[in-house]
Amino acid sequence: MSILEKMNPADIIAIEDQHGAHNYHPLPVVLNKGEGVFVWDVEGKKYYDFLSAYSAVNQGHCHPKIVDAMVSQAQTLTLTSRAFYNDKLGVYEKFVTNYFGFDKVLPMNTGAEAVETALKICRKWAYEKKGVAEKQAQIIVCANNFHGRTTTIISFSNDENARKNFGPFTDGFIKIPYDDIEALEKAIASSPNIAGFLVEPIQGEAGVYVPSEDYIAKAKDLCTKYNVLFIADEVQTGIARTGSLLAVCGNCTCEKACEKQNTFAQPDILILGKALSGGAYPVSAVLANNEIMNVIKPGQHGSTFGGNPVAAVVAMAALEVVSEENLAQNARKLGKIFREELNKYIQTSSIATLVRGKGLLNAIVINDTEESDTAWNICMKLAENGLLAKPTHGNIIRFAPPLVMSEAQLLDCITIITKTLKEFEI
Ligand SMILES: *Cc1c(COP(=O)(O)O)cnc(C)c1O
Numbered sequence: 285m286s287i288l289e290k291m292n293p294a295d296i297i298a299i300e301d302q303h304g305a306h307n308y309h310p311l312p313v314v315l316n317k318g319e320g321v322f323v324w325d326v327e328g329k330k331y332y333d334f335l336s337a338y339s340a341v342n343q344g345h346c347h348p349k350i351v352d353a354m355v356s357q358a359q360t361l362t363l364t365s366r367a368f369y370n371d372k373l374g375v376y377e378k379f380v381t382n383y384f385g386f387d388k389v390l391p392m393n394t395g396a397e398a399v400e401t402a403l404k405i406c407r408k409w410a411y412e413k414k415g416v417a418e419k420q421a422q423i424i425v426c427a428n429n430f431h432g433r434t435t436t437i438i439s440f441s442n443d444e445n446a447r448k449n450f451g452p453f454t455d456g457f458i459k460i461p462y463d464d465i466e467a468l469e470k471a472i473a474s475s476p477n478i479a480g481f482l483v484e485p486i487q488g489e490a491g492v493y494v495p496s497e498d499y500i501a502k503a504k505d506l507c508t509k510y511n512v513l514f515i516a517d518e519v520q521t522g523i524a525r526t527g528s529l530l531a532v533c534g535n536c537t538c539e540k541a542c543e544k545q546n547t548f549a550q551p552d553i554l555i556l557g558k559a560l561s562g563g564a565y566p567v568s569a570v571l572a573n574n575e576i577m578n579v580i581k582p583g584q585h586g587s588t589f590g591g592n593p594v595a596a597v598v599a600m601a602a603l604e605v606v607s608e609e610n611l612a613q614n615a616r617k618l619g620k621i622f623r624e625e626l627n628k629y630i631q632t633s634s635i636a637t638l639v640r641g642k643g644l645l646n647a648i649v650i651n652d653t654e655e656s657d658t659a660w661n662i663c664m665k666l667a668e669n670g671l672l673a674k675p676t677h678g679n680i681i682r683f684a685p686p687l688v689m690s691e692a693q694l695l696d697c698i699t700i701i702t703k704t705l706k707e708f709e710i
């Protein structure tokens with residue numbers, strides 16, 4: 285037995301505090317096991333996971349199919365680098381492009397790397413295909429976005445805490461309000477140098493802001509009209525989380541991203557991460573068709589670990605689980621129940637004012653200021669009552685359980701959540 289297993293939670297928290305950078309502020313819960321919708325702490329207490337590692341664990345913790353794929357590949361070949369071929373990457377590339385309906389994929393590891401990759405492809409496309417003059421390309425982004433933590437990505441964030449003293453920043457971004465189609469048209473039409481529009485179909489980190497029903501489809505139409513790339517960051521919303529394979533699929537739960545229904549907006553560049561591996565391994569991807577992806581030539585972009593054989597088999601297993609277990613359909617069904625039940629409670633609640641979301645990406649708004657610690661205190665109480673969730677922004681709590689949850693489990697969780705909220709009624 286290792287020395288760690290004998291330590292109590294306070295000791296474990298203390299060593300992190302002493303030896304780890306303080307770039308997070310976790311709830312004081314120390315986990316050492318997960319299975320499906322549950323996680324356990326080091327003292328054996330069982331919790332419902334209502335964060336799913338920010339929607340990376342859509343397929344549930346330690347899904348046996350994903351773990352099996354990972355373990356057997358890890359015992360065979362883990363990394364070749366892209367200096368050579370490996371026998372899994374091409375198979376995965378064919379699988380994932382067919383699954384999402386694109387010609388090509390560029391494999392990376394984290395969400396932020398995939399966003400960076402998409403921005404680079406978009407700029408290169410603008411110079412080499414659209415004919416934008418050197419160094420003039422502009423990419424439109426939305427206020428309150430979250431796309432990751434690199435210097436370029438925080439250059440167009442408006443979270444001051446994420447930006448302060450990290451400058452100088454990268455130029456070439458125009459920020460417009462989210463869910464404002466007129467602002468988008470104005471920005472797109474303002475200059476021939478607009479290369480792309482980068483958007484989250486639902487703003488997760490900002491507090492689960494769901495735009496108007498037709499916003500994404502209209503945004504895509506404007507991009508097409510002005511020859512601007514429509515870039516969807518589905519790192520959090522993608523892979524069944526919002527009740528369809530992708531959030532851009534609107535109201536369709538089939539296993540393929542396709543053009544079957546009118547709310548569908550095919551991205552020119554699709555960015556995936558998080559649940560692409562079911563939380564087992566860092567796997568991200570950028571998908572696009574040939575006329576866009578072919579602007580990237582050997583030596584112009586890369587990653588030592590991107591496209592490694594473990595990532596390839598893990599991602600294939602993770603996507604198979606999504607279709608085999610009808611996770612989009614389940615997310616849609618349970619999400620509806622969740623919002624209906626929470627809405628019933630909110631009618632008479634003085635502490636929760638609103639529930640919003642799509643599929644199993646939901647949030648409740650707490651009746652207190654953004655700076656208050658009420659949402660944090662509620663999350664502490666939820667943990668005590670056996671359910672783990674985390675505030676996104678001051679007074680907003682996100683609820684995003686693994687999509688393998690059963691209806692009975694969800695009803696159990698709704699009871700825990702409403703019971704806990706009632707303890708905060710004034
Ligand atoms: C989490 C997230 C990212 C960044 O992913 P990392 O793997 O943390 O780098 C990018 N975009 C969105 C929408 C996300 O939710």
